[in-house]
Amino acid sequence: MTYTQSYTQTQQPKPNALLWIARILVGLLFIFSGLIKANDPMGFGYKLQEYFHVLNLGFLNDYATWIAILLCALEIILGALLILGIAGKKVAWGLLILIIFFTFLTFYSAFFEVVKSCGCFGDAIPLTPWQSFIKDLVLLILIVYIFIKRDQIKPFIRSLFTRNLLAAFIILASFGAGIYTYYFLPVIDFLPYKEGNNIPELMKVPEGAEPDVFEHIYELKNKTTSETKKVTDKEYMGQKLWEDENWEVVGEPQTRLVKKGYELKIPDLIISDMDGNNVTEEIINNPYYNFIVVSTDLKKMSPFDLAALDRINTTIRDLSADYNIRAILATASSPDEVDYLNDQMELVLETFSVDAVPLKSMVRANPGVMLMLNGNVVKKWSPHNFPSKHELITKYLDKVE
Numbered sequence: 001m002t003y004t005q006s007y008t009q010t011q012q013p014k015p016n017a018l019l020w021i022a023r024i025l026v027g028l029l030f031i032f033s034g035l036i037k038a039n040d041p042m043g044f045g046y047k048l049q050e051y052f053h054v055l056n057l058g059f060l061n062d063y064a065t066w067i068a069i070l071l072c073a074l075e076i077i078l079g080a081l082l083i084l085g086i087a088g089k090k091v092a093w094g095l096l097i098l099i100i101f102f103t104f105l106t107f108y109s110a111f112f113e114v115v116k117s118c119g120c121f122g123d124a125i126p127l128t129p130w131q132s133f134i135k136d137l138v139l140l141i142l143i144v145y146i147f148i149k150r151d152q153i154k155p156f157i158r159s160l161f162t163r164n165l166l167a168a169f170i171i172l173a174s175f176g177a178g179i180y181t182y183y184f185l186p187v188i189d190f191l192p193y194k195e196g197n198n199i200p201e202l203m204k205v206p207e208g209a210e211p212d213v214f215e216h217i218y219e220l221k222n223k224t225t226s227e228t229k230k231v232t233d234k235e236y237m238g239q240k241l242w243e244d245e246n247w248e249v250v251g252e253p254q255t256r257l258v259k260k261g262y263e264l265k266i267p268d269l270i271i272s273d274m275d276g277n278n279v280t281e282e283i284i285n286n287p288y289y290n291f292i293v294v295s296t297d298l299k300k301m302s303p304f305d306l307a308a309l310d311r312i313n314t315t316i317r318d319l320s321a322d323y324n325i326r327a328i329l330a331t332a333s334s335p336d337e338v339d340y341l342n343d344q345m346e347l348v349l350e351t352f353s354v355d356a357v358p359l360k361s362m363v364r365a366n367p368g369v370m371l372m373l374n375g376n377v378v379k380k381w382s383p384h385n386f387p388s389k390h391e392l393i394t395k396y397l398d399k400v401e
Helices: 003-010 017-038 041-054 058-084 088-111 129-148 160-184 233-238 280-284 303-320 335-345 356-362 389-395
Strands: 213-222 228-232 247-249 254-259 289-295 326-331 350-353 368-373 376-381
Touching: 017 041, 017 058, 017 129, 017 160, 041 058, 041 088, 041 160, 041 356, 058 088, 058 160, 088 129, 213 233, 228 233, 289 303, 289 356, 303 335, 303 389, 326 356
Parallel strands: 289 326, 326 350
Antiparallel strands: 213 228, 213 247, 213 254, 289 368, 368 376
């Protein structure tokens, strides 16, 4: 080894440990955040629609799910390439633009209280807007540092061909994850209607569970001095202020949540027949197999979805000839839309009205199918993977004890 070679080697810059830590932290968090949302892009799309509403971007609602898939893929791609050191400068720019956008969005929703949950980690880890904003603020600091040091981001894979091949695989896999779960339902279901859950139990408050604790705040005015003061209901009762004729209550008392109690997993499920009668208990406690076909909006079904619904309807009609089953269509659409659909395909499904909010949580598809037995969710399908008559018989109907 010559002196020049030895000198050159000793002058090579040492790895920036702080930059590596920032890259790993940001990269892993972006990958995790992207994957958890890509697991349920339709759910993330619903959250985006809330943001579109407050930002007057309602024209994007019909594209919300595909925008969700794009954002999830970007998070995964940028996070993975950051750790690998591939396209470092471009990745740094992409991260900076994305985190500035997310930080603005979470601050806006937190400050103006327009969105209750940010949706950063989907339904797996619910965060309040302020928690999400703080998280994004920390990420912003790390990403600004990464951006400043972007010239030092070097790939640790020497082969250009291998790097390009790996980057292409990451891009395809990132988009593929969201597209797959959009067509075939989430791989991991974090919602209360997931397979194995008992719906009636999740609609009840367990024995001994503590309810929400509230306090009422009264504004009092002294009739003689015009002095005003605010007291809680405990102070009002404890000091017997209602007996003091010098003080009078001004306006209506304010109510404040002091302690959050037990929160029902399913607080909003009401199933009504076309006459407006509540038949929720009758449906969810059915001791026999119960096919619940879900559609939030019949008008938004594509021709493929309508064909799939027709196939589902036909399969259930064939099954009902030999098996004691019940099948319903739960929808938020109007009776006129249901009647039109019935004229087109002669529905064997009984039609019931359900609010769109619980319907969106039942099955992430329009239409979707939920199979229940004695209150338990047995299986869920999208229109793309609803099984054949033979499969339903062998896997489910013939196995009833």
